[in-house]
Amino acid sequence: MSRLARVLTAIAAIALAGLFYFPLWRVQLVAPQYPEGLGMRIGINSVKGATPNDLDNINGLNHYIGMQRITPEAIPELRIMPWIVGLIILTGLIAAAAGRKRGLYTWFAGFALVGAVGLADFWHWEYDYGHHLDFEHAIIKIPGMTYQPPLIGVKQLLNFTAVSWPDVGGWLAFSSLALAAIAVVMAMRSRDARAGMLLGRAHVA
Numbered sequence: 001m002s003r004l005a006r007v008l009t010a011i012a013a014i015a016l017a018g019l020f021y022f023p024l025w026r027v028q029l030v031a032p033q034y035p036e037g038l039g040m041r042i043g044i045n046s047v048k049g050a051t052p053n054d055l056d057n058i059n060g061l062n063h064y065i066g067m068q069r070i071t072p073e074a075i076p077e078l079r080i081m082p083w084i085v086g087l088i089i090l091t092g093l094i095a096a097a098a099g100r101k102r103g104l105y106t107w108f109a110g111f112a113l114v115g116a117v118g119l120a121d122f123w124h125w126e127y128d129y130g131h132h133l134d135f136e137h138a139i140i141k142i143p144g145m146t147y148q149p150p151l152i153g154v155k156q157l158l159n160f161t162a163v164s165w166p167d168v169g170g171w172l173a174f175s176s177l178a179l180a181a182i183a184v185v186m187a188m189r190s191r192d193a194r195a196g197m198l199l200g201r202a203h204v205a
Contacts, residue, residue, distance in 0.1 A: 006096045012179035013090075018172040020044070022167065022168035023042055025041075026039060026165055029161070029163075030160065045079070045081060066141070068128075070129075092111070101187045129147075145158075
């Protein structure tokens with residue numbers, strides 16, 4: 001690995017430390033009766049309201065339509081993710097210090113896989129949250145209606161507009177992955193350049 005590729009790898013790994021301080025994702029609900037919106041901030045180890053009462057208000061609204069209560073303590077991923085992120089940071093720094101291309105490729109593949117699995121798991125959580133309704137105790141019952149928020153983007157759910165986007169931590173994670181991808185491309189190009197140089201020398205000889 002070149003010095004620049006190693007530096008980019010180290011920066012990519014260190015940037016992930018921001019996930020311990022900033023939320024990964026934000027979900028906002030806006031309706032006529034809530035013009036300022038109700039919001040959730042989802043981090044690697046927490047789910048909190050955008051304001052102190054938002055999560056309680058969201059759970060209160062969910063009760064009317066039979067949706068599950070959002071209880072951070074009951075979400076196992078919030079206990080596991082800090083360890084996974086810590087491991088990615090550590091192995092990224094090791095890959096940068098070792099300077100071996102195979103180590104970089106392995107780290108990048110693992111990093112990308114964790115990101116893909118994380119997004120898939122978040123989508124599955126939203127699906128379960130919005131589809132498995134308790135109609136028996138729901139006050140408002142609309143046959144065939146589901147309330148899955150969008151993974152990313154905007155979606156209308158009855159009179160609520162649900163908006164879902166990466167938060168500061170999410171953009172940090174995407175930026176980190178992009179830096180790691182640049183380091184991989186640089187490492188691959190340096191390998192190809194070296195192979196071309198050796199081939200040229202062999203041809204001259």
